Amino acid sequence: MLTRNSSDVIVVGAGVVGAACAYYAAGSGLRVTVVDRGSVAGGTTGAGEGNLLVSDKEPGPELELALLSTRLWTELAKVLPPEIEYEPKGGLVVASHESGMAALKDFALQQEKAGVTAEEVPADRLHELEPHLAPGLAGGYHYPQDAQVMPALAAAHLLRAGGDRVTLRLGEEVTAVLTGVGGEVRGVRTSAGELHAPFVVNATGTWGGELARLAGVELPVLPRRGFVLVTEPLPRVVRHKVYAADYVADVASGSAALQTSTVVEGTQAGPVLIGASRERVGFDRTLSTEVLRRLAAEATAIFPVLGTVRAMRTYAGFRPYMPDHLPAIGPDPRVPGLLHACGHEGAGIGLAPASGLIIARWLSGDEPPLDIGPFRPERFASAAS
Missing domain, CATH: 3.50.50.60 (FAD/NAD(P)-binding domain)
Known part of the structure; x- marks a missing residue:
């Protein structure tokens, strides 16, 4: 009983x-x-x-788990209240050079065979998706299955x-x-x-x-520390989750050293979230000005408009890393x-x-x-x- x-x-x-x-x-x-x-x-x-991503996962068990979760989040969004801020806004991965674009294309072709929708975006069409992107990028891939919630x-x-x-x-x-x-x-x-x-x-x-x-x-x-910068509330200057091609490699890396790669996304509430950093330093929450400097510099290189925006706060978290x-x-x-x-x-x-x-x-x-x-x-x- x-x-x-x-x-x-x-x-x-x-x-x-x-x-x-x-x-x-x-x-x-x-x-x-x-x-x-x-x-x-x-x-x-x-x-x-609050990322709900398939775009950063290579074919295999984790991608299968992500594709199932994508379907389940869609169902949950219909029964949970709108306060969870579920937004199927899609992701955009951008490359600075032609070599990076070629790597993105190979990666996307593998993902498509596993059930991921990946749409090539040539350089001259990037601004249709993100008007405030920096000029001179080589192109990117749009992933309409990516989404976001307020975790x-x-x-x-x-x-x-x-x-x-x-x-x-x-x-x-x-x-x-x-x-x-x-x-x-x-x-x-x-x-x-x-x-x-x-x-x-x-x-x-x-x-x-x-x-x-x-x-x-x-x-x-093991804990893998990461920092996020949060800007003041803005009009929707960033429409998707936008990240640089090297983010995928950083996610898959087992290195304990500090790694930063550009990840920028807007939120329904207005602030823009800027990441991402990864390092294994135990449960040390000490604020790292070096990490914040890198995040800000990399974000403004892709979105120059953020160069005049105030960062209101930053926070750290620990990702549960497995070998x-x-x-x-x-x-x-x-x-x-x-x-x-x-x-x-x-x-x-x-x-x-x-x-x-x-x-x-x-x-x-x-x-x-x-x-x-x-x-x-x-x-x-x-x-x-």
Whole structure:
């Protein structure tokens, strides 16, 4: 019998991935407790830009996950309130030189075979899509499937849409994963007491490795810091998500060193968001003026109009980096009843619905929506032994 402190499944993490797990599990008829040591979207989700991208992913498991999530976000936008600011505005990848344009063309041809829509935009038509782009660019590719949401509100409304089947326990840190005599999960201990359930979902993002260790297993999640510059509210000077061709290479890189590549996008509320940087410096939140200088210089090189615009604030976040750039999604055979949905790096907001649906399908005993083999949480164990 369910009591006040018991449910069918406990989701640890109230970011957008945890919220999606709770939403789809509740939709399957399960009673869900979501526990977080902070607030809703208080970690990586709250520091995200809200990108829902297929344009930056090469053919393979992550792209399949992204294409499924693209369809699911379209469905969610019809049932969640407009406050989530879902906007299917499309993405535009631009190249400064002909060599970069050739690389974009090769990449797009591979993606098209996997189901991505990619439209070549010659140099003389770039300004039809983005009137304020700098002159002299070699061309680009338009990706109409790319979209954006306001991530914190998306997480909050996914949790709310779960109705009375979802119970929130905020401000409670998980200090232990409870197990039975056979090693199976039976709940968690938090700073406020014990919560009981036969299943626990690790949706703690960058801190996924810490929760895994509480359960007695290793998951190699590392923080990858990034900064975002936010401008004053503007008229819609940037219509799409616009980024330079080298952004794709930076996303795929495993380097710990600082990397910056131009990413510029407008928002429905008016401010322009400017990124992107990546570096592995642990959980150091120290403001880096070098990073901000690079971001501003690279953004104004592509959009000169931003050179006269004030930057109102900046914020940092930590992407949950995994060595093979694929998230861990699904059951962990090393601890019966433990599931993972973390390690999405900078794509967690975009990949959240598919990740949540996979978890819910497994909990309900249904077939997964795609092959989850590449996302097996235990796939690193053999390499470490």
